[in-house]
Amino acid sequence: xxxxxxxxxxxxxxxxxxxxxxxxxxxxxxxxxxxxxxxxxxxxxxxxxxxxxxxxxxxxxxxxxxxxxxxxxxxxxxxxxxxxxxxxxxxxxxxxxxxxxxxxxxxxxxxxxxxxxxxxxxxxxxxxxxxxxxxxxxxxxxxxxxxxxxxxxxxxxxxxxxxxxxxxxxxxxxxxxxxxxxxxxxxxxxxxxxxxxxxxxxxxxxxxxxxxxxxxxxxxxxxxxxxxxxxxxxxxxxxxxxxxxxxxxxxxxxxxxxxxxxxxxxxxx
Numbered sequence: 001x002x003x004x005x006x007x008x009x010x011x012x013x014x015x016x017x018x019x020x021x022x023x024x025x026x027x028x029x030x031x032x033x034x035x036x037x038x039x040x041x042x043x044x045x046x047x048x049x050x051x052x053x054x055x056x057x058x059x060x061x062x063x064x065x066x067x068x069x070x071x072x073x074x075x076x077x078x079x080x081x082x083x084x085x086x087x088x089x090x091x092x093x094x095x096x097x098x099x100x101x102x103x104x105x106x107x108x109x110x111x112x113x114x115x116x117x118x119x120x121x122x123x124x125x126x127x128x129x130x131x132x133x134x135x136x137x138x139x140x141x142x143x144x145x146x147x148x149x150x151x152x153x154x155x156x157x158x159x160x161x162x163x164x165x166x167x168x169x170x171x172x173x174x175x176x177x178x179x180x181x182x183x184x185x186x187x188x189x190x191x192x193x194x195x196x197x198x199x200x201x202x203x204x205x206x207x208x209x210x211x212x213x214x215x216x217x218x219x220x221x222x223x224x225x226x227x228x229x230x231x232x233x234x235x236x237x238x239x240x241x242x243x244x245x246x247x248x249x250x251x252x253x254x255x256x257x258x259x260x261x262x263x264x265x266x267x268x269x
Contacts (some may be wrong), residue, residue: 003082006084007086007087007092009039009040010039011096013038013039014036014096022099025100031166031194033176033186035183035184036185040181042180042181046150047080048081049152049206051078053076055119057077059071065129065229065242066124066125066127067123068196069118069119069121070119071119072116072267074112075269077117085208088108088148089108089110094106097185101144103143103214105215107140107213107214109135109212111266113211114211115209117207119204119206120204121199121202122199123199125195125199126195127229128168128193128230128231129228129230130188131188134224135213142213143213143217144218148183149182149183149207150180150207151180155179158203158205159205160197161177162176162178162195163194166193169231169239170233178196189217190225193230226249226250229245
């Protein structure tokens with residue numbers, strides 16, 4: 001199936017519940033979000049999972065911030081993964097997401113700036129963080145994450161759940177399991193702290209990630225910021241190190257608008 005066909009299926013699923021999804025979004029709290037199950041036919045979602053590249057063909061990121069594998073240069077991988085990724089950028093899908101979230105002027109990112117495929121294995125994690133506020137050239141605000149999970153037979157007990165921290169490190173997270181064939185839409189702003197808890201089982205937890213941008217920030221109070229990581233509540237020493245790291249990177253970006261090196265996480269056709 002191509003991206004247009006897959007996008008039509010995604011749009012059909014969203015369209016059936018658009019009003020209920022909009023209510024759920026608006027009632028979801030300080031970090032607005034909504035989880036949508038059975039987004040594609042199960043056989044199609046399973047085929048997307050099976051088409052994911054093996055770990056050795058992905059880029060491995062390992063640091064105090066995160067442990068995960070990513071893929072963004074999509075023409076190197078199975079065609080189905082690229083078509084699935086860009087299905088969520090089809091105009092009818094973008095329009096429906098706009099109706100659900102009430103956000104104006106949404107634009108997907110064909111360059112996949114920090115989007116693409118991600119895969120996590122046992123003990124992988126993603127620490128608390130807020131996403132960078134802007135796109136690659138700081139021209140548009142990053143306002144939405146669309147995370148589509150395609151690992152069959154995955155449960156909350158397996159870890160790898162998305163955690164939203166409305167009160168930051170001081171409060172309890174809202175936990176959203178990364179269940180098979182589930183799409184999570186969440187807003188990104190200066191207070192949208194989120195994480196992925198450690199993977200607890202063998203296997204591969206797979207996610208297709210898209211980000212939408214807009215000329216208007218999610219909150220009127222938003223200001224420019226880099227991706228900023230913190231430690232989990234039980235990690236005080238890591239938190240100190242990540243806080244220092246984030247402040248240093250923020251200071252660099254205030255001097256060098258585009259940073260001191262080009263971000264390699266871009267789809268270069």
